[in-house]
Amino acid sequence: MGIIFVSISLIGIEIGKMKTLRINDLREFKKAFLILKSEIESFKTPLGECCKNISLKTKEPVSQIFGAVHDEIYNFTQNNLDSVWVNKIEKYKSYLNLKNEDIEELKSFGNCFGFSDDNMQKKNIDFTISYIDDKIEILNQETEKNKKLFNNLGILSGILACILLM
DSSP: OHHHHHHHHHHHHHHHHHHHHHHHHHHHHHHHHHHHHHIIIIIOOOHHHHHHHHHHHSOTTHHHHHHHHHHHHHHTOOSOHHHHHHHHHHHHGGGSOOOHHHHHHHHHHTTSTTTSOHHHHHHHHHHHHHHHHHHHHHHHHHHHHHHHHHHHHHHHHHHHHHHHHO
């Protein structure tokens, strides 16, 4: 009985953590985009080097995505930088705790990635950061409300399962 109670309770707690993991991934992408913007604005760093620097300053899986984009740029395995970006997002999306709408927004960032002038790229970065900020704010509000709900629901479900099995 104790194992059933603990198992079901932990499921509720884990469901409560899922939004927190999504927020963490979004924050890591925001950090990456802020670094990218800074590299473009301040240092006029080539895009490949920007990606390498971001991969060294961020956590996985975001660092892996930017590292893989860097490798593709310097190995010239694909012509279009936008398709490189989309392919890497697709490849690593299973490691991200993001929803499809977030993945699509990240993919759309690639449309101007490397093709437009510095000013247009900065606007694209700002637009993506704005999306991330809005999404984080919404998720923070939902998380505060729902985390306790899922924790309590998990514990109550565990108690109910134990009572029904008696």
